[in-house]
Amino acid sequence: MIPTEKELVDFLKKHDLINLTAIAKHFDIKNATVPDLLKPLEKKKVVEVRKFGGSKVVLLRRSA
Secondary structure: OOOOHHHHHHHHHOOOOEEHHHHHHHHOOOOOHHHHHHHHHHHOOOEEEEEEOOEEEEEEOOOO
16 A cells, blocks of 8 residues: 555654665555655655665655
8 A cells, every 4th residue: 555645754754764665665565656655755845865875765854
């Protein structure tokens, strides 16, 4: 089941740095779906996606 924005933000609040694969595994969705879910949150400046080594990690911004 695809998570709502609230579910995704609540999950991210519990994890400081988490990569896209871990998010996909937690919600049992495909890796390719995660960036699509994060785009609206990036536009609202709730999260920030950064490259870290060979993977992308998600940071929850302080104001969220």
